[in-house]
Amino acid sequence: MTDHDKSDTLIPDEGLAPASTALPTADVMEELATPPRSQWRDVWDQFKTHKGAMIGAILFIFIVLGVYLGPYLWSIDPTQIDIRARNQGPNWAHPFGTDQLGRDILARMMSGGQTSVSVGITAMLLALFLGSFIGVLAGFFKRLDGPLMRLTDLFLALPLLPLLLVMMLLFREPLSAAFGLERGIFILIVCAIGITSWMPTARIVRGDVLAIKEREFVLAARSIGTSNSQIITRHILPNVLSPIMVSATLGIATAIITESALSFLGLGFPPDFPTWGRLLFDGVDYLQQYPERVFWPGLAISLTVLSVNYLGDGLRDALDPRIRGR
């Protein structure tokens, strides 16, 4: 699209200078000088056609913005206790009502969302880093392939949720003592989720690296004396970016669900430090009287995960060159 637009705008200029014979060559030069359509533009064009993915992306951005910028607009302190206004239904002062201690649920949802979303994103980054690192090493260095893939299989054979629970139980005290209660548990949850969810990324990345390693451009790079680390960072990593991006989106979704599950089982963040899972867990006690207290955090978790999943789905289609042309 851009190429045509540019040549269209060029024509009037040429008309204004009719005597110049150098123009046709200049035109060709211009044509050559305009960069070819970049891959990311193609990806974006394809991504735009996937309606679900667009809605998912907008919804996810909306949730993230609402959670991080919302507290500036809705400035009630989520920990402020107002025992006289407890157990209120939705009203103008408290659109989502108040909980059993009179804390505003909307404010708690926002601050809980900050924790949930940041746990999700950080844990995803950690898992992605571990997964890509191990995948690239296993795919690129033949000697490391066997041991690293056995390690991956081993991790896949571990019963993950039980182990996560055990880890939460074991390291809660020492880490809270070392880094403070909230930060300690944040680090613990992020590390626990990251360490137990890198395996799919590693497998996918390894497969792609194995294929790319044999291509001619890698051979060319090697023949001019490029070192291994440079081949990996300059030539291999950019080419395995698309599977990494897809597993990134799916990783956010699983991390958010895992964190909420841990909080729901009472092994996540402490009670005065809300996350969506914790709010849901607290709401279950008042299920019969105030079912909306369970509904809001659950809806927030489900919507976030749903939007991220659709985003990942659209991204996978957009990044797949076989589908993109159609």
Place this chain on the structure above:
Amino acid sequence: MLNFTIRRLVLAVPTLLFISLVIFLLLELAPGDPMAQVPLTVPPEVKEKMREALGLGQPMHIRFWKWIVQFFWIEPQVLIDAMFGTTFSEGDLRVISWQTRSPVMDIVVQRIPQTLWVVGTAYVVAILIALPIGIYSAYRQYSWFDQMGTFVSMVGFSVPPFFSGVLVIVIFSVQLGWFPSIYDTTLVVNSWDSFMLQLKQMIMPVMVLALQITAQLSRFMRASMLDNLNQDYVRTARAKGLSEYVVVMVHVLRNSMIPVVTVIALGIPAIFGGAIITEQVFKVNGIGQLLIGAIQANDLPMVQTLTFIFAVLIVLFNLIADVLYGILDPRIRYD
């Protein structure tokens, strides 16, 4: 094929040993003290004796070895004794739970039926629902049915069981009052009425679990059908005048089922492992709930044994899935 199976079985042994070591070492770091509940009036030397009675006095590697012997040598003997009435295991020390002071395996055997009933039923229901949905949405790709199926399975992926479970409790047991929200394990099914009660209390957990499993399986079935529907042999089958039903349900379906069957096999450990969260929500006292209870009570032998049983099941069914793949798909030869 036999060669492959044997090789994989042999390879599974070090894997499992390593996993058991990892679990053991992880639990070794546990800060909890099993003597914490003992009253303070008990003198320290008595406490020390109690500790030794629990097998805590010895160094780490000896305890690990003892656990391995108990789990792999004594527990099978107990099983044989129970089945044939022999007395191989008499006088041997079994893996003892710190919570109940009774053998861990006895408790596991008590809990397994509940888990198998609820989670197993959900799995069967999910397979029965997912396969037709997958087949039809692949056959009519991009139709409204397919779009709906995609949406529903996305929702199934995204709504965590601790929310969908609570939601169905709010709707069906708080608002409508149709089903009980707590699963009653003491119910004995011996009449039509008690059977109906059992059915009623199973509906909600099964529904929640089945939604999740259906979401995954139907996506997989659809993708697998789509792979096959454009193949040449399908065109050949149509060209020689076979009816559409035969083409889809016999030719395409049989080929598409190969990966799906292995995926179904891979999901079976999760049945035994129990849906930990769903069991917690509906208070089904199955394996998953046993594990949560044991973790909260710091019952290390129980946690270790249960986690290890899950690991064994995962390794075993991975192996079964690989072998099944080789048997079902003649193009795949491992030897």
